[in-house]
Amino acid sequence: MVPYVDRYQPPVPPTEALATFHDALRRRRSVREFSDRPVPRAWIEALVRCAHTAPSGANKQPWRFVCVQDPAIKARIRDAAEAEEREFYARRANDAWLRDLAPLGTDADKPFLTTAPWLVVVFQLTHGDDGGQVYYLKESVGLACGLFLAAAQLAGLATLTHTPSPMAFLGDILGRPKHERPFLLIPVGYAAERCSVPAAASERRPLDDVMVVV
Numbered sequence: 222m223v224p225y226v227d228r229y230q231p232p233v234p235p236t237e238a239l240a241t242f243h244d245a246l247r248r249r250r251s252v253r254e255f256s257d258r259p260v261p262r263a264w265i266e267a268l269v270r271c272a273h274t275a276p277s278g279a280n281k282q283p284w285r286f287v288c289v290q291d292p293a294i295k296a297r298i299r300d301a302a303e304a305e306e307r308e309f310y311a312r313r314a315n316d317a318w319l320r321d322l323a324p325l326g327t328d329a330d331k332p333f334l335t336t337a338p339w340l341v342v343v344f345q346l347t348h349g350d351d352g353g354q355v356y357y358l359k360e361s362v363g364l365a366c367g368l369f370l371a372a373a374q375l376a377g378l379a380t381l382t383h384t385p386s387p388m389a390f391l392g393d394i395l396g397r398p399k400h401e402r403p404f405l406l407i408p409v410g411y412a413a414e415r416c417s418v419p420a421a422a423s424e425r426r427p428l429d430d431v432m433v434v435v
């Protein structure tokens with residue numbers, strides 16, 4: 222054990238720091254219309270650095286962020302994802318699911334998979350690279366993804382949490398080993414100039430519905 226000395230001190234009073242952070246987060250939207258405006262690799266690295274600060278079970282850091290910029294690989298991912306999504310919309314989804322998705326206006330076409338400058342494919346590691354056990358896998362990788370999205374938002378970058386299902390094709394296309402299981406596909410870039418987003422999807426239930434103080 223070592224003394225905890227490197228403590229973060231907000232540069233402004235906490236109320237102000239929290240209001241600023243909340244204002245950034247509440248304006249995040251899941252974007253499905255991306256511009257092809259480039260994003261430097263260094264920024265993507267910085268996002269992964271932020272995600273990589275996440276706590277994880279026994280500090281095993283059971284994640285891999287595969288950052289795709291190669292247009293040919295993006296095209297293969299899009300083809301495979303659209304094939305899965307066609308199956309999803311035509312057969313796999315039940316009526317309730319399709320009804321719930323209707324306000325989002327989504328369909329099987331995923332042009333953002335080739336337009337966005339980066340596709341960050343997050344894998345969960347079912348074992349460590351050394352074959353060791355990992356713990357609280359979904360919690361750990363979910364936390365890392367949340368930090369990634371927040372960091373992107375702070376940098377003014379648009380993201381989408383995309384989960385074509387099933388996602389096994391991502392491991393095949395990206396040549397990942399068997400102990401890496403696809404978790405989330407995050408396109409990163411800038412929203413297209415004329416990007417539209419679903420009207421209701423940014424609404425949040427009242428705080429009293431989601432917060433209980435005892």
Ligand code: IYR
Nearest residue numbers: 306322327328329384385386
């Ligand atoms: N994966 C599909 C369907 C989809 C499912 C949920 I739950 C969403 O919140 C959004 C979409 C698609 O991307 O179209």
